[in-house]
Amino acid sequence: MTTRTPVRTARLALTALAFAAALCGTAGAQGTGKLKVGLMLPYSGTYTALGVAIENGFKLYVDEQGGKLAGREIEYFKVDDESDPAKATDNVNKLIKRDNVDVIVGTVHSGVAMAMAKAAKESGTVLIVPNAGADAVTGPMCAPNIFRSSFSNWQPAYAMGEVAAKQQGKKKVMTITWKYAAGEESVNGFKEGFEKNGGKVDKQLTLPFPNVEFQALLTEIAAAKPDAVYAFFAGGGAVKFVKDYQAAGLNKTIPLYGPGFLTDGTLDAQGESAQGMLTTLHYADGLNTPRDNAFRTAYAKSFKLQPDVYAVQGYDAAQMLGVGLNATKGDISKKADFAAAVEKAKIDSPRGAFTVSKSHNPVQDIYLRKVDGKENKLVSTAIKGLADPARGCRM
Numbered sequence: 001m002t003t004r005t006p007v008r009t010a011r012l013a014l015t016a017l018a019f020a021a022a023l024c025g026t027a028g029a030q031g032t033g034k035l036k037v038g039l040m041l042p043y044s045g046t047y048t049a050l051g052v053a054i055e056n057g058f059k060l061y062v063d064e065q066g067g068k069l070a071g072r073e074i075e076y077f078k079v080d081d082e083s084d085p086a087k088a089t090d091n092v093n094k095l096i097k098r099d100n101v102d103v104i105v106g107t108v109h110s111g112v113a114m115a116m117a118k119a120a121k122e123s124g125t126v127l128i129v130p131n132a133g134a135d136a137v138t139g140p141m142c143a144p145n146i147f148r149s150s151f152s153n154w155q156p157a158y159a160m161g162e163v164a165a166k167q168q169g170k171k172k173v174m175t176i177t178w179k180y181a182a183g184e185e186s187v188n189g190f191k192e193g194f195e196k197n198g199g200k201v202d203k204q205l206t207l208p209f210p211n212v213e214f215q216a217l218l219t220e221i222a223a224a225k226p227d228a229v230y231a232f233f234a235g236g237g238a239v240k241f242v243k244d245y246q247a248a249g250l251n252k253t254i255p256l257y258g259p260g261f262l263t264d265g266t267l268d269a270q271g272e273s274a275q276g277m278l279t280t281l282h283y284a285d286g287l288n289t290p291r292d293n294a295f296r297t298a299y300a301k302s303f304k305l306q307p308d309v310y311a312v313q314g315y316d317a318a319q320m321l322g323v324g325l326n327a328t329k330g331d332i333s334k335k336a337d338f339a340a341a342v343e344k345a346k347i348d349s350p351r352g353a354f355t356v357s358k359s360h361n362p363v364q365d366i367y368l369r370k371v372d373g374k375e376n377k378l379v380s381t382a383i384k385g386l387a388d389p390a391r392g393c394r395m
């Protein structure tokens with residue numbers, strides 16, 4: 001027989017409380033209660049507007065479902081990742097370990113996304129990447145709990161390489177980008193598509209992320225006189241680059257190409273300097289489908305601005321989460337069923353319906369667009385149903 005001291009009684013009470021709390025947690029994980037969504041996005045720095053558009057798009061889809069996915073109310077937890085890879089592991093662990101989120105949605109910057117993918121793989125938390133194109137995320141780092149609603153850096157870049165060589169007849173191209181995974185992979189994808197079709201990339205210029213001191217590099221381009229320049233920049237950096245390119249007079253003789261990030265969400269600020277530019281991307285203005293028109297009207301009504309590709313990717317991240325949760329009756333801990341549902345779904349995206357590959361990256365049409373006023377107007381479909389090669393993914 002044991003006698004109960006006050007200390008022992010208090011301990012028993014605490015154990016009972018902890019058990020009850022654990023039960024509540026389990027009940028949530030098994031498909032009831034609020035679903036905790038961790039948004040890890042840039043809310044400061046050169047990619048701020050991209051982070052905000054992703055969050056807007058995500059919330060728009062959730063709101064359209066009455067604020068719930070698979071019957072579960074959504075509770076948001078937010079972290080500003082500052083597009084800083086050095087802080088990425090600490091930041092993602094705030095969501096995983098401190099806030100104990102059920103799912104992470106993020107981010108924009110490829111270097112930050114790779115740290116997030118590592119943490120997601122280790123903890124088993126579901127991660128949906130709503131922008132960062134790091135090839136590795138759906139390549140060597142691919143995992144059953146990691147998904148992407150956007151693109152791989154290879155996809156739009158490879159398409160632009162084909163367009164530059166086959167359609168535009170360019171032979172010699174210089175490239176310029178920030179020196180980090182997204183820029184380097186984008187240039188590699190362009191080079192692959194361009195050189196396969198008879199072109200030659202003869203010089204690759206870089207500067208550190210997120211520097212915008214382009215002058216010396218623009219002087220180099222002017223001296224080399226390539227047939228065209230391929231550039232990867234986005235957000236605030238893209239605005240500055242396109243304006244500086246025009247101010248240097250280069251756009252008169254050397255066409256500037258890029259993946260659509262160079263002119264998406266940036267045209268208000270780029271104005272005259274971007275007119276006529278050709279880019280490739282998985283979204284365009286003027287798709288004029290009932291699905292896209294409805295999305296654009298709803299987005300404009302909610303946020304008093306036009307959506308861009310980042311808003312679409314956020315919206316589709318929420319759609320993918322909804323697909324997985326519907327299949328598991330809201331129980332995100334059923335990871336295999338969640339993944340199987342996303343893998344066999346057709347995501348009804350404003351960009352056009354897409355499927356998700358075995359490595360969990362969208363298989364999607366890549367459009368050729370031309371800047372006309374404030375729009376990236378659809379010219380044609382550059383490549384239909386383009387899948388990332390997913391090099392190194394073993395799943």
Ligand code: BEZ
Nearest residue numbers: 108109110132133182234
């Ligand atoms: C990236 O880092 O992967 C990225 C950032 C902005 C636009 C596109 C890609």
